Amino acid sequence: AQKITQTQPGMFVQEKEAVTLDCTYDTSDPSYGLFWYKQPSSGEMIFLIYQGSYDQQNATEGRYSLNFQKARKSANLVISASQLGDSAMYFCAMRERRGSSNTGKLIFGQGTTLQVKP
Amino acid sequence: EAGVTQFPSHSVIEKGQTVTLRCDPISGHDNLYWYRRVMGKEIKFLLHFVKESKQDESGMPNNRFLAERTGGTYSTLKVQPAELEDSGVYFCASSPGRARSGANVLTFGAGSRLTVL
Numbered sequence: 001a002q003k004i005t006q007t008q009p010g011m012f013v014q015e016k017e018a019v020t021l022d023c024t025y026d027t028s029d030p031s032y033g034l035f036w037y038k039q040p041s042s043g044e045m046i047f048l049i050y051q052g053s054y055d056q057q058n059a060t061e062g063r064y065s066l067n068f069q070k071a072r073k074s075a076n077l078v079i080s081a082s083q084l085g086d087s088a089m090y091f092c093a094m095r096e097r098r099g100s101s102n103t104g105k106l107i108f109g110q111g112t113t114l115q116v117k118p
Numbered sequence: 119e120a121g122v123t124q125f126p127s128h129s130v131i132e133k134g135q136t137v138t139l140r141c142d143p144i145s146g147h148d149n150l151y152w153y154r155r156v157m158g159k160e161i162k163f164l165l166h167f168v169k170e171s172k173q174d175e176s177g178m179p180n181n182r183f184l185a186e187r188t189g190g191t192y193s194t195l196k197v198q199p200a201e202l203e204d205s206g207v208y209f210c211a212s213s214p215g216r217a218r219s220g221a222n223v224l225t226f227g228a229g230s231r232l233t234v235l
Contacts, residue, residue: 004160035223037226043127043229044121044122045209045211045226045229047223047224047226091161093161095222096163103174104151104166104168104174105151105166105174105177106224107163108160108162109160110159111160
């Protein structure tokens with residue numbers, strides 16, 4: 001069965017420094033998609049970045065990049081130059097596969113709470 | 119463009135009562151999803167609509183939960199009768215196009231927090 005694991009319940013980072021949030025996944029499928037979402041205190045889940053298993057390069061979106069290591073089955077989120085507004089909960093997710101097809105739904109990890117210190 | 123809107127943001131009810139949560143997806147998004155996060159646990163899928171049809175309801179916990187999407191626009195999720203274990207945050211999400219496309223991105227609402235006493 002597919003599974004997402006986020007082993008860091010909470011993380012602290014100093015403002016302007018970089019931070020890495022860990023995500024490992026388990027799947028036997030060669031084709032899969034990985035997502036990161038941010039949930040600030042306001043509650044909404046904000047999409048940050050997507051990585052496809054066949055993408056040749058690691059995904060980047062502004063200050064967010066994904067350190068995708070396929071052999072290790074890890075998809076760590078790297079936030080560069082942390083800002084106070086980055087304080088939030090971060091969720092790693094994978095699109096579910098059934099047989100050889102994607103389904104519409106996402107499988108989530110437990111989340112990591114990031115606190116950025118001034 | 120307006121995002122995914124959920125109402126109410128917080129509901130407190132007694133065990134045995136009924137609650138109806140509402141979700142307004144982004145206009146034009148055919149796919150609508152309900153997810154739930156129970157305290158301290160992962161966010162779990164409940165069900166998926168494509169327009170007005172239920173595509174996948176494999177995550178619905180039991181028959182006390184009823185979801186509808188009239189006319190393929192907004193959706194409601196009714197819990198009747200509510201039990202203590204139903205407490206949690208209920209998220210709605212929507213997406214355009216082909217739900218099965220690997221890169222199809224779900225846009226989430228802010229969630230409806232349900233507390234059952």
